[in-house]
Amino acid sequence: MLAIRPWSAYELTKQMRRSLGYCWPKAESVLYEEPKRLVALSLAAVTDEPVGNGSRTRAVYAITDAGRAELRRWLASEPAPPRFEFEPLLRLLYADAGRKADVLRAVGATQTWAREEMERGLEQLEDYRETGGPFPHRMHIIVLFGDLVARLLEAVAGWAVEAEDEITTWPRTSGLGMTAATAERLDGLIEHAHAVLARMDNGYGSAPGVPG
Amino acid sequence: MLAIRPWSAYELTKQMRRSLGYCWPKAESVLYEEPKRLVALSLAAVTDEPVGNGSRTRAVYAITDAGRAELRRWLASEPAPPRFEFEPLLRLLYADAGRKADVLRAVGATQTWAREEMERGLEQLEDYRETGGPFPHRMHIIVLFGDLVARLLEAVAGWAVEAEDEITTWPRTSGLGMTAATAERLDGLIEHAHAVLARMDNGYGSAPGVPG
DNA sequence: TCGCACATGTAAATCGTTACATGATTAT
DNA sequence: ATAATCATGTAACGATTTACATGTGCGA
Numbered sequence: 001m002l003a004i005r006p007w008s009a010y011e012l013t014k015q016m017r018r019s020l021g022y023c024w025p026k027a028e029s030v031l032y033e034e035p036k037r038l039v040a041l042s043l044a045a046v047t048d049e050p051v052g053n054g055s056r057t058r059a060v061y062a063i064t065d066a067g068r069a070e071l072r073r074w075l076a077s078e079p080a081p082p083r084f085e086f087e088p089l090l091r092l093l094y095a096d097a098g099r100k101a102d103v104l105r106a107v108g109a110t111q112t113w114a115r116e117e118m119e120r121g122l123e124q125l126e127d128y129r130e131t132g133g134p135f136p137h138r139m140h141i142i143v144l145f146g147d148l149v150a151r152l153l154e155a156v157a158g159w160a161v162e163a164e165d166e167i168t169t170w171p172r173t174s175g176l177g178m179t180a181a182t183a184e185r186l187d188g189l190i191e192h193a194h195a196v197l198a199r200m201d202n203g204y205g206s207a208p209g210v211p212g
Numbered sequence: 213m214l215a216i217r218p219w220s221a222y223e224l225t226k227q228m229r230r231s232l233g234y235c236w237p238k239a240e241s242v243l244y245e246e247p248k249r250l251v252a253l254s255l256a257a258v259t260d261e262p263v264g265n266g267s268r269t270r271a272v273y274a275i276t277d278a279g280r281a282e283l284r285r286w287l288a289s290e291p292a293p294p295r296f297e298f299e300p301l302l303r304l305l306y307a308d309a310g311r312k313a314d315v316l317r318a319v320g321a322t323q324t325w326a327r328e329e330m331e332r333g334l335e336q337l338e339d340y341r342e343t344g345g346p347f348p349h350r351m352h353i354i355v356l357f358g359d360l361v362a363r364l365l366e367a368v369a370g371w372a373v374e375a376e377d378e379i380t381t382w383p384r385t386s387g388l389g390m391t392a393a394t395a396e397r398l399d400g401l402i403e404h405a406h407a408v409l410a411r412m413d414n415g416y417g418s419a420p421g422v423p424g
Numbered sequence: 425t426c427g428c429a430c431a432t433g434t435a436a437a438t439c440g441t442t443a444c445a446t447g448a449t450t451a452t
Numbered sequence: 453a454t455a456a457t458c459a460t461g462t463a464a465c466g467a468t469t470t471a472c473a474t475g476t477g478c479g480a
Contacts (some may be wrong), residue, residue: 003309010459023301027441032461051459056447058460068309075310079303079318081325084364085295089235091287093357096350097215097280098287106291113293115412122405129398132390138308140388143398144378145305148371150401152296154408155363161412163356176352178344186341186355189362193334196366200327200373222431239469244433263431268475270432 002035002044003071004135006062009035018124019142022149035061043067092163096174103167111160118153121146214247214256215283216347218274221247230336231354234361247273255279304375308386315379323372330365333358 001012001020012031020026038044044067048057063071091098091106125146127133133142166181176182213219213227224243232238250256256279260269275283303310303318337358339345345354378393388394 003306008459009461013459019305020302023296023298023305025295025297029442029462030440033440052448056460071306071309072311075303075306075314079321080299082300082322082368083237083297084235085237085297086235086360087292088294089357089360090232091291092353093231093235094215094283094287095353097283099284102287109291110294111412115409118405118409122402122409125398125402125405129402137387137389139390139398140382140394141304141307143394143401144375145301146401147375147397148298148301148368150405151367151371152364154404155367156294156360157408157412159360159363163359166356170352175349177349178351182352182355185359186337186351189355189358190334190337190341192366193330193337193362196369197327197330197334200323200369220431221433225431238467241434241470242468245468263476268432 002038002061002063003068004138006047006060008049008058008060010058019145022145035059038067043070095167098173100167100170100173103173104164107160107164107167111157111164114153114157114160118150118157121149121153214250214273214275215280216350218259218272220261220270220272222270231357234357247271250279255282310385312379312382312385315385316376319372319376319379323369323376326365326369326372330362330369333361333365 001007001015007015009032012035013028016026016028016031035044035046038061039046043064044061045064047060047062049060050056051058088106088110092103095103095106125143128139128142133139135142166185169181170176178186213224213232219227221244224247225240228238228240228243247256247258250273251258255276256273257276259272259274261272262268263270300318300322304315307315307318337355340351340354345351347354378397381393382388390398
């Protein structure tokens with residue numbers, strides 16, 4: 001974030017809620033500790049600014065040339081794969097050790113979460129469209145970023161709605177095995193996965209209906 | 213996992229690759245340490261089995277009644293929200309500090325990852341359909357689980373293909389701002405988000421085209 | 425029989441969160 | 453003026469990963 005502009009730790013926490021948190025969620029305390037580490041490594045420089053009208057100060061951090069170089073080095077390195085930490089799904093996975101109400105609550109909470117995140121994201125996007133946002137020169141990046149977040153949230157929301165419907169029909173949580181609904185869903189999943197993989201192999205970009 | 217059946221630590225690591233890892237990724241060493249903690253808490257019991265023909269043994273862990281009770285307690289508690297750790301997206305977010313080749317590599321790696329995960333998941337699902345899988349009585353859960361994973365992977369894959377196409381057209385990484393493509397994508401995102409939210413409010417399940 | 429992958433763990437170091445503490449500002 | 457919230461941090465504890473260590477069976 002320091003590559004964009006200098007920030008105080010508190011500003012970093014606010015900015016994390018707006019953007020970083022969608023792909024790299026951390027506790028806020030990290031945003032207070034980590035800049036100090038960067039300064040120790042000479043990757044950032046700190047300036048103490050007076051806050052308000054006097055006694056207290058706050059630390060404002062700015063990137064250094066060495067910091068930019070290190071960032072470039074990192075950007076050129078091999079990326080790690082994505083990791084999804086999805087506790088509600090973990091609860092579904094062992095749902096047969098608990099009550100129906102428990103899974104339903106986990107799935108319902110997921111749905112609520114997805115909707116709220118979408119509302120929050122939508123507000124931000126509308127603000128960007130109207131005002132240009134705080135970093136208009138970065139919109140080409142931000143919108144692409146928002147695109148993935150939106151797709152992920154929609155996937156979660158759509159799933160949660162369907163899962164809730166299906167689980168509601170369960171007579172209990174354990175031992176149901178391959179019900180008719182499950183068999184149908186399984187077939188659909190397999191077919192759909194084949195289709196998606198085939199499309200990816202052909203190159204996604206080709207017009208629909210065009211062979212080859 | 214011990215609620216399903218007893219496992220050795222190594223078996224737990226294999227099982228994590230098959231299922232748990234999709235929603236709760238951890239280092240394998242956890243699967244060796246954590247069961248010992250469970251035993252110390254009397255939530256699991258350990259049995260030393262001879263391995264191969266003699267000298268060495270392995271620890272096999274089984275859940276206890278107290279363990280089942282604790283699991284039920286946990287299942288009844290409030291779930292934590294999902295968290296996406298998405299390093300390639302982090303790289304996109306600061307792409308304007310690096311080269312075009314860097315972002316393209318991050319996006320390309322994402323696409324490859326998604327495809328490979330889909331292939332792996334598809335194999336598992338097909339195996340389940342043909343053989344019933346190792347836990348046929350749990351298929352109603354497993355398929356619903358696979359459904360979300362598939363949706364997430366498809367979201368990622370679709371995005372990666374589109375993002376790659378768009379980034380390829382960038383003349384450089386920084387300062388492009390609101391290009392025509394970005395403006396169009398932003399409008400699409402906003403409209404689509406509105407539509408999805410409206411559908412969720414009306415209840416997803418209603419037939420398409422039916423008002424109210 | 426040599427090497428490699430499978431199987432079974434342990435220890436140190438780091439990463440990250442939760443809980444606490446306290447000054448400043450705003451709303452009532 | 454007082455409470456609530458914003459802003460700015462720190463420290464202890466716990467969670468996680470990385471690196472190491474070593475036996476075992478199998479294929480070339």
